[in-house]
Amino acid sequence: MVSENSPDRGVSCKGLTKEYGQGQSRVLALRGVELDIPPGKLNLLTGPSGCGKTTLISVIAGTLNPTAGEVFVFGINLNRLSKKKVTAFRAKNIGFVFQQFNLLPALTAQENASVPLVINGWTKATALKRAADVLRSVGLGDRLNSLPSQLSGGQQQRVAIARGLIHEPRLLVCDEPTSAVDAASGHAIMQLIRSVAILPNRVAIVVTHDQRVLPFGDRIIAMEDGHVLSVKNQEIDVARLNGKLELENA
Numbered sequence: 452m453v454s455e456n457s458p459d460r461g462v463s464c465k466g467l468t469k470e471y472g473q474g475q476s477r478v479l480a481l482r483g484v485e486l487d488i489p490p491g492k493l494n495l496l497t498g499p500s501g502c503g504k505t506t507l508i509s510v511i512a513g514t515l516n517p518t519a520g521e522v523f524v525f526g527i528n529l530n531r532l533s534k535k536k537v538t539a540f541r542a543k544n545i546g547f548v549f550q551q552f553n554l555l556p557a558l559t560a561q562e563n564a565s566v567p568l569v570i571n572g573w574t575k576a577t578a579l580k581r582a583a584d585v586l587r588s589v590g591l592g593d594r595l596n597s598l599p600s601q602l603s604g605g606q607q608q609r610v611a612i613a614r615g616l617i618h619e620p621r622l623l624v625c626d627e628p629t630s631a632v633d634a635a636s637g638h639a640i641m642q643l644i645r646s647v648a649i650l651p652n653r654v655a656i657v658v659t660h661d662q663r664v665l666p667f668g669d670r671i672i673a674m675e676d677g678h679v680l681s682v683k684n685q686e687i688d689v690a691r692l693n694g695k696l697e698l699e700n701a
């Protein structure tokens with residue numbers, strides 16, 4: 452059976468394990484992850500370096516196959532789809548912001564951000580127009596024609612975020628999205644991600660080490676050594692987060 456409902460049609464991980472390498476170099480990166488992520492919330496994934504955060508979100512986003520276990524994304528078991536179907540599902544429904552940005556070096560910021568729309572069949576002209584709007588919303592309206600090599604790390608990170616959000620994916624996964632930006636930009640980025648995350652039927656997972664990001668999360672998922680240690684819900688002080696942004700932009 453290809454499709455199966457998780458209880459709430461968000462993301463559900465059952466008994467996930469992931470091994471890298473073999474013999475002496477074998478690493479057990481995920482050791483049986485059980486995790487349910489309901490929609491409409493911003494989930495932060497935290498934990499020490501090397502505990503398996505990037506591995507877990509890569510498996511959830513269908514870019515990496517688990518060694519054992521299953522992942523359901525909006526009720527769909529990605530491991531049971533053909534490669535072609537996973538690619539099509541990902542293009543339409545998943546946005547991934549990589550830790551290393553992964554921008555295409557020969558494309559401008561605007562072209563990079565437009566890629567998910569072009570893949571989804573938008574004309575180049577409309578995709579570029581929309582890309583310009585999204586880049587403006589991350590403060591890069593004046594760098595549309597810059598190549599990645601002409602941008603700072605923080606600017607490249609914001610292009611990567613624009614590209615991750617542009618097709619309004621139902622599942623948004625961001626790996627350390629504020630690691631290269633200053634406090635004010637980090638705040639604006641988290642507000643943008645949060646505004647997308649809290650829409651009904653959306654799931655957002657943000658991997659972060661950044662203490663400044665923690666107040667934005669509805670749920671804090673703590674990992675350690677390939678396991679989920681705890682999941683805590685917290686109340687969000689929306690007024691405070693909004694107020695702070697205005698202050699920093701002033």
Ligand SMILES: Nc1ncnc2c1ncn2[C@@H]1O[C@H](COP(=O)(O)OP(=O)(O)O)[C@@H](O)[C@H]1O
Nearest residue numbers: 471472478480499500501502503504505506507
């Ligand atoms: N491609 C890979 N090949 C071998 N080992 C890997 C690979 N990717 C990650 N690992 C190992 O798996 C463990 C978890 O890594 P990772 O998921 O990147 O952790 P985190 O994102 O929490 O820092 C680490 O021990 C790491 O060295």
Ligand SMILES: [Mg+2]
Nearest residue numbers: 504505506550
């Ligand atoms: Mg990582």
